[in-house]
Amino acid sequence: MRMKKKITFITSGIGTGGAERQLALLAGGLRDRGFKPTIISLSAAPNPLPEFENLETYVCPLEKGLGSPRRFLKLWKKIRQLEPDIIQGWMYAGNLLASILAIGLKPPRVFHSVRASNMDSARYGRQIRLNGLASHFSRATIFNSEAGMDFHKNMGFSASNLQLIPNGIDTDKFSPExxxxxxxxxxxxxxxxxxxxxxxxxxxxxxxxxxxxxxxxxxxxxxxxxxxxxxxxxxxxxxxxxxxxxxxxxxxxxxxxxxxxxxxxxxxxxxxxxxxxxxxxxxxxxxxxxxxxxxxxxxxxxxxxxxxxxxxxxxxxxxxxxxxxxxxxxxxxxxxxFSCNAMVEAYASLYQKEMLDHVSK
Incomplete structure (x- = not known):
């Protein structure tokens, strides 16, 4: 059975930001390694990062929560049209939508990604709690820092499926001049x-x-x-x-x-x-x-x-x-x-192993 290697990322947004830039680097690197990445943004950015221009990206803006029924249904249909092998949530909102949208998919291979550490519980407490609950049903929650992993483990995240993959830096773009x-x-x-x-x-x-x-x-x-x-x-x-x-x-x-x-x-x-x-x-x-x-x-x-x-x-x-x-x-x-190549290779190996395990079953 030939693996399609389709990865769908669901992210809070594609505007200016460190987490957004890491997603663009990761998707581009996976594409260069034979994967088929698709990015779904849950918000419209007036000035999306230029790095997303050459990537397959769909903007499906949702209001707070799941948005309007019409928009959520459109997103639900889009996921099924893409037929991803893996759905990767990106940041808190992306993680929750990834888990919800994977319901009914066979197999529902969902990964979460958390990009922060000791978040202010007064502002982000609800999102943290919901992500902690959802983490018990994902294949893994990937953190970009030890500090983030330790903090969220203490906040009720599943301790059995945590992964650490540090960010990667584009050393061609960022170099001494x-x-x-x-x-x-x-x-x-x-x-x-x-x-x-x-x-x-x-x-x-x-x-x-x-x-x-x-x-x-x-x-x-x-x-x-x-x-x-x-x-x-x-x-x-x-x-x-x-x-x-x-x-x-x-x-x-x-x-x-x-x-x-x-x-x-x-x-x-x-x-x-x-x-x-x-x-x-x-x-x-x-x-x-x-x-x-x-x-x-x-x-x-x-x-x-x-x-x-x-x-x-x-x-x-x-x-x-x-x-x-x-x-x-x-x-x-x-x-x-902390090279970009090391970061992409770590994700690629994780996804490859997940898909190979499915094929062998």
Missing amino acids: PRLRDVLRRNLGFASGDKVVLYVARLDPMKGHKTLLDVALACPEYKFVMAGKDTETLEASSNVTCLGACENIAELYNAADLLVSISNFGEGFPNVIGEAMACGLHVLANDVGDSRAIIGNTGYICASSDAEIVSKQICSIFARRNNVVKPADPRQRILTS
């Missing part, structure tokens, strides 16, 4: 000798924008750049440039001297850390999610997320760079431990 440094700095109005601190995150309560704004106030001698959706709305001191959503993130990594990653909760595998490291940029992060495990000995971990302590640590990093040996090469760590 020294020629971009001076060009982008001039475009931003910075001098070649300015110390530039970069913070990349959408404006969200789980992120640490308020902390970074306070840090910038305490460090007027340095330039700070904030990039991410809605950051252009922030009121900041004169040494902070708020760019909003950016297409040229790789260029920003190359223009900066240090990436700072501060989050209040919820981080699993922060993609911005891996992307910056792939560009050769050293990182200062607080100890959330798997940040410490990703950075290893190539960067710095904040002793606290307090703005005063973070500002002192930034000053210390810049003051001692000319006097001591730098941390290890961040790009080499990404190439060795």
Whole structure:
């Protein structure tokens, strides 16, 4: 019996975001390995990631819950038309819909994927509980971080079918480009000798924008750049440039001297850390999610997320760079431990084994 190797991904959305970019990388990598990936987005994005343009993608927007009966029925029919070998949920909403839409399919091979760690129960408690219940009926729940796996196990997720597959970084797209440094700095109005601190995150309560704004106030001698959706709305001191959503993130990594990653909760595998490291940029992060495990000995971990302590640590990093040996090469760590190829191979092996087990039965 020849395997069709059809994988249908059901995701919350395909707009700007780390989880969305990982999905696009995964689907593209699986296609290159002979799989037939299809992506169903449960929301319409005004500006979908360009990476989805060359992938088979369907937008089936649903309102809260299961949406209108007509739209849900359309989605139900679409799944049966696709005849997937495996349905892979992506993020909380995608996981729940994957389990519901698989009812009646033979065999109902459903996988879930969780991309976060210690989420705020006040905001996400209902989704976490429902996902925990549904996890007992999926073939596996795949986490991109140890921190996420431990947190959700304690929140009632099935402990018997957890899988860890760290994110993969596109090291072709994110790579050192020294020629971009001076060009982008001039475009931003910075001098070649300015110390530039970069913070990349959408404006969200789980992120640490308020902390970074306070840090910038305490460090007027340095330039700070904030990039991410809605950051252009922030009121900041004169040494902070708020760019909003950016297409040229790789260029920003190359223009900066240090990436700072501060989050209040919820981080699993922060993609911005891996992307910056792939560009050769050293990182200062607080100890959330798997940040410490990703950075290893190539960067710095904040002793606290307090703005005063973070500002002192930034000053210390810049003051001692000319006097001591730098941390290890961040790009080499990404190439060795967190490549896109390794991530895709891990998913491909998992799916292949699942389909082979079915054929042999």
